Amino acid sequence: MARRPPLSKGEMEVARVLWQLGQATVRQVHEAFPPGREIDFTTVQTYLRRLETKGYVKAKLEGRTLVYAPRVEPRKVIGQAVDELVDRLFGGEALPLMQHLIEEGGISDAELAKLRKLIDRLEHEEPRDAH
Amino acid sequence: MARRPPLSKGEMEVARVLWQLGQATVRQVHEAFPPGREIDFTTVQTYLRRLETKGYVKAKLEGRTLVYAPRVEPRKVIGQAVDELVDRLFGGEALPLMQHLIEEGGISDAELAKLRKLIDRLEHEEPRDAH
DNA sequence: CCTGAACAATGACAACTGTACGTGACGGAT
DNA sequence: ATCCGTCACGTACAGTTGTCATTGTTCAGG
Known part of the structure; x- marks a missing residue:
C-alpha cells in the first residue's frame, strides 16, 4: 500500500x-456535519481536496460537481x-486506555x-493468538 | 483552571x-526517551520550553540548569x-473504541x-449513574 | 589567566494545518 | 439574450508544529 501522509484532525x-455517507459532494458532506460543529463550506471543500491529494479519497466529476468517495477502509485509518x-x-499498552x-x-451500564x-x-472465538 | 492551549503530538x-520522571532537566528527559525514538537534544529543549509557556510544566533554575516539573495531572491531559x-x-461513543x-x-488473554x-x-461499586 | 570542550538557551525556519476570500460558471427569471 | 443568485473551484494566508543551527556560558587543564 502506498505510504500516505497522516491525517490531521x-x-x-x-x-x-x-x-458515513459512502459517497458525497462537498455540499452533502458539509450538511452532514453534526449540528453543533460549525464549519465553513469552503473549509470542507479544502479538506476533501487535501484528502484526495493525500490519496485517502477519490473524486469523480459528475456533471459539474465533484463527487467524493472513500478510497481506504475506515478501520485502517482509525486503527x-x-x-x-x-x-x-x-506507552503502547491498550489496557490502560481501556481502564481510563x-x-x-461515561460508560453506561x-x-x-x-x-x-x-x-x-x-x-x-479466538483462544490463541491468530495472525 | 486556566485555559491551556492543547498539546501537540x-x-x-x-x-x-x-x-514518568517526575522532575528532570532537559538532558534527563532526552536520555529517558525510548531507544527507538531518535530526537535531537535541542528539540526536546524546545518542547519543554513550549510546555512551560503553555502552562503545562514549571521550570525552576537550579544552579545554572533549568529543572522542569509537571504542573498538571496526567489524567487531565490524557483524558x-x-x-x-x-x-x-x-462520534463521541466510547464503546466503539473499546470494541476496536x-x-x-493486541489484547492478550x-x-x-x-x-x-x-x-x-x-x-x-457504582450500580447507578452517579456521574 | 587563557583556552577549549561540554553543555544549555535562544532564534530561526520550512512544512503543515485550519480557515476563508475572490473568481468564475451554470440556470432560472425578465 | 441578459441579468442575478447559487454554487464550486483554486488561491491565499496566518498560526502552529517539528526540527535544528547558532550563540552564550561554565568548568577543567595548561
Whole structure:
C-alpha cells in the first residue's frame, strides 16, 4: 500500500463524515456535519481536496460537481490513529486506555454489558493468538 | 483552571516522559526517551520550553540548569486527548473504541481477564449513574 | 589567566494545518 | 439574450508544529 501522509484532525473529521455517507459532494458532506460543529463550506471543500491529494479519497466529476468517495477502509485509518494515541499516551499498552475509558469516560451500564459480551465472544472465538 | 492551549503530538510525547520522571532537566528527559525514538537534544529543549509557556510544566533554575516539573495531572491531559479522539473518530461513543481495541488491538488473554475484573468491580461499586 | 570542550538557551525556519476570500460558471427569471 | 443568485473551484494566508543551527556560558587543564 502506498505510504500516505497522516491525517490531521480536521481531515479526519471530514473523512469520518464521508465514510458515513459512502459517497458525497462537498455540499452533502458539509450538511452532514453534526449540528453543533460549525464549519465553513469552503473549509470542507479544502479538506476533501487535501484528502484526495493525500490519496485517502477519490473524486469523480459528475456533471459539474465533484463527487467524493472513500478510497481506504475506515478501520485502517482509525486503527492507525488509535495505535498512535496508545503509543503516545499509554506507552503502547491498550489496557490502560481501556481502564481510563471505563473509569473516567461515561460508560453506561448497558454499554458495560455489551462490553462484557464482546469479551466473552472474543475469548471463545479466538483462544490463541491468530495472525 | 486556566485555559491551556492543547498539546501537540510532540509536546505530549515529551510531557509523558516528564511525568514518568517526575522532575528532570532537559538532558534527563532526552536520555529517558525510548531507544527507538531518535530526537535531537535541542528539540526536546524546545518542547519543554513550549510546555512551560503553555502552562503545562514549571521550570525552576537550579544552579545554572533549568529543572522542569509537571504542573498538571496526567489524567487531565490524557483524558482530554482521549475525549477528543473519541469525538473525532467515534462520534463521541466510547464503546466503539473499546470494541476496536478488543478486536483489532493486541489484547492478550490475561489482559482480557483484567478487563473483565475491571468491569465487575465497576458494576458493583457504582450500580447507578452517579456521574 | 587563557583556552577549549561540554553543555544549555535562544532564534530561526520550512512544512503543515485550519480557515476563508475572490473568481468564475451554470440556470432560472425578465 | 441578459441579468442575478447559487454554487464550486483554486488561491491565499496566518498560526502552529517539528526540527535544528547558532550563540552564550561554565568548568577543567595548561
